[in-house]
Amino acid sequence: METNDVMTADAPGYPEAFAERYRAAGWWRGETFGRMLRERAEAHPERVAIVDPGTAPDGSGTRRWTYGELDARAGRLAAGLLARGIGKGDRVVVQLPNVAEFFEVVFALFRIGALPVFALPAHRDSEIRHFCAFTEAAAYVIPDVNEGYDHRELASRVRAEVPTLRHVLVVGDPGPHTALTEVPVEPAVPVEPDVPFEADVPFDGPEPHDLAFLQLSGGSTGVPKLIPRTHDDYIYSVRASNEICGVDENSVYLCALPAAHNFPLSSPGTLGALYAGARVVLTPRPTPHVAFPIIERERVTLTGLVPPLALVWTEAAATTPYDLSSLDVLLVGGAKFSEEAARRVRPALGCTLQQVFGMAEGLVNYTRLDDPEEVVVGTQGRPISPDDEIRVVDDEDNDLPVGETGHLLTRGPYTIRGYWRAPEHNATAFTADGFYRTGDVVRRTETGYLVVEGRAKDQINRGGEKVAAEEIENHILAHPSVHDAAVVSMPDPYLGERTCAYVVLRTGAEPVTSSALKKFIRGRGLAGYKVPDRVEFTDAFPQTGIGKVSKKDLRAAIATEVAAKER
Numbered sequence: 001m002e003t004n005d006v007m008t009a010d011a012p013g014y015p016e017a018f019a020e021r022y023r024a025a026g027w028w029r030g031e032t033f034g035r036m037l038r039e040r041a042e043a044h045p046e047r048v049a050i051v052d053p054g055t056a057p058d059g060s061g062t063r064r065w066t067y068g069e070l071d072a073r074a075g076r077l078a079a080g081l082l083a084r085g086i087g088k089g090d091r092v093v094v095q096l097p098n099v100a101e102f103f104e105v106v107f108a109l110f111r112i113g114a115l116p117v118f119a120l121p122a123h124r125d126s127e128i129r130h131f132c133a134f135t136e137a138a139a140y141v142i143p144d145v146n147e148g149y150d151h152r153e154l155a156s157r158v159r160a161e162v163p164t165l166r167h168v169l170v171v172g173d174p175g176p177h178t179a180l181t182e183v184p185v186e187p188a189v190p191v192e193p194d195v196p197f198e199a200d201v202p203f204d205g206p207e208p209h210d211l212a213f214l215q216l217s218g219g220s221t222g223v224p225k226l227i228p229r230t231h232d233d234y235i236y237s238v239r240a241s242n243e244i245c246g247v248d249e250n251s252v253y254l255c256a257l258p259a260a261h262n263f264p265l266s267s268p269g270t271l272g273a274l275y276a277g278a279r280v281v282l283t284p285r286p287t288p289h290v291a292f293p294i295i296e297r298e299r300v301t302l303t304g305l306v307p308p309l310a311l312v313w314t315e316a317a318a319t320t321p322y323d324l325s326s327l328d329v330l331l332v333g334g335a336k337f338s339e340e341a342a343r344r345v346r347p348a349l350g351c352t353l354q355q356v357f358g359m360a361e362g363l364v365n366y367t368r369l370d371d372p373e374e375v376v377v378g379t380q381g382r383p384i385s386p387d388d389e390i391r392v393v394d395d396e397d398n399d400l401p402v403g404e405t406g407h408l409l410t411r412g413p414y415t416i417r418g419y420w421r422a423p424e425h426n427a428t429a430f431t432a433d434g435f436y437r438t439g440d441v442v443r444r445t446e447t448g449y450l451v452v453e454g455r456a457k458d459q460i461n462r463g464g465e466k467v468a469a470e471e472i473e474n475h476i477l478a479h480p481s482v483h484d485a486a487v488v489s490m491p492d493p494y495l496g497e498r499t500c501a502y503v504v505l506r507t508g509a510e511p512v513t514s515s516a517l518k519k520f521i522r523g524r525g526l527a528g529y530k531v532p533d534r535v536e537f538t539d540a541f542p543q544t545g546i547g548k549v550s551k552k553d554l555r556a557a558i559a560t561e562v563a564a565k566e567r
Helices: 005-010 016-024 033-043 067-083 101-112 125-135 151-161 231-245 262-266 269-276 288-298 307-316 345-349 373-378 423-429 469-477 514-523 551-566
Strands: 048-052 063-066 091-094 115-118 139-143 167-171 211-216 226-230 252-255 279-282 302-305 329-332 352-358 364-366 389-393 405-411 436-444 450-455 459-462 465-468 482-492 496-505 534-537
Touching: 033 067, 033 101, 033 231, 033 269, 048 067, 063 067, 067 101, 091 101, 091 125, 101 115, 101 211, 115 125, 125 151, 125 226, 139 151, 151 167, 211 231, 226 231, 231 262, 231 269, 231 364, 252 269, 252 288, 262 269, 262 352, 269 279, 279 288, 288 307, 302 307, 307 329, 307 345, 329 345, 345 352, 352 373, 389 436, 423 436, 459 482, 459 496, 465 469, 469 482, 469 496, 469 514, 482 551, 496 551, 514 534
Parallel strands: 048 279, 091 115, 091 139, 115 211, 139 167, 252 279, 252 302, 302 329, 329 352, 496 534
Antiparallel strands: 048 063, 211 226, 352 364, 389 405, 405 436, 436 450, 459 465, 482 496
16 A cells, blocks of 8 residues: 555555654654744744855855745745645756745745755756756756856746646746746735744645655666655655764755755755755855865855765865865765875865765764774665665675675665656566665675665766766767677776777768767757767677677776776
8 A cells, every 4th residue: 555646646655554653763753844944944033044155256146035024935935836836746847056936936835845856967958858848847947057058048948838837937038038036925824933834825735655756767778767755754854964974053065966966855955954944055056166265155064975086085185275164074975985085185184074875765874973983984884774774785685695796675664665756667676565676786795884886777977967878879860870888997096987989881872970970969958977988989889698789898998997997
């Protein structure tokens, strides 16, 4: 028996026996994000919740929203969205950079039970068209121009192709669309911190077991799958992350990575900070010359980075003129952080390192603040919850002894039971008894910590950004001169992995160069980080014994070549 109709309609829900167990254990406490913000606003309306420094280097354009202001903005926007026909269960693709309006929008959607579909600023036509069409999105929220790219033009193209897309809401100059500032209206009852949540606007709001949002997977095939997260399960993960990471009302969290990404949302992230009544500080870019003065000015206490950025920060800290002494904790995740690099953090930045290994589908592992140095630098942590069930298995799903390397399977109170509207994929991505096949290859220590050894799925982890080989191959194959394509990872000392596309051209076709093929792929509206870093032309691919392309051999060949060049 499933726990609710929304989940049974679009994705497998938690079986009732498990739901009862998680509630009885106190993991699920019947909270929603909308009510959470209201409670914080009632408790401390004048405390600063969001700091948006803008793009001025000296912070002269900084905006500060209190909890009371954020709650009121979310309430007025929620009422405005309802007035425009956007309500419970509607999907809204949100593609905003690190700006304060991101939180105004998502909390308004949380409040009315509409589902944010979190897109990253780097996504382009291919991804956005898919998200809007697949989810039958009612609205799409964008900036006007970000990093030189005009999202309004993208929105016009997508809106012309997706009939359900009724609204495009723009932060900034709306062009042919609707300015976000035009949407909010005063609710029937004024939104004040002492007014009960239910009195804001008359509507059938979300319940704790309802879906809160759709997150993107880093899937290994095609465009990203959509991950359905409920209020109950996600709030548990951020609350428990706060406890593990020492986040309280005095914390100042710097959102350095894209705000919509799962890591800076929840580990412990911006939502964890807001749950604690702490302060969230945004940075438009995570580079040291932008982030370091913000850390000094706002007295940031913790932040999260992917390994390549952590390396850049540790190198830049030696010569920075800025005072980073407020920084207590640096969380590093999104990809494996090598032991050698991990050892550099404390001497360079003077703060505690916490390694984070997790996935948007659920399971999150942390090293603990009081762990010995060898555990912090040599493992990727242990699970959040006593109810996180971990299996390490061989290729036939047989459980392996502690210390042996195998495939990671997991089940627990904040790990999904299935992707959204993907029954065929769910049949292979989950076991019959509900364990998620993560695609990670790990070994488990005697103390329950995990050491990540690699990926089993056909996926490239490019500095924390997951690139699905099949998606890129499909775009390459659209070129008229291409006969076949195989995209694999190649080792890189900075990003961990980069993408290498092996290409077989059609016999007698017009010749094409590496740069021309990259330009063609980029022109198909693909995010820049997905364009292959390297293109190699070959007459044929190596094959397995049953005639499949042997990507194992291709990976080995490029790794050998890279290693030879480094010697």
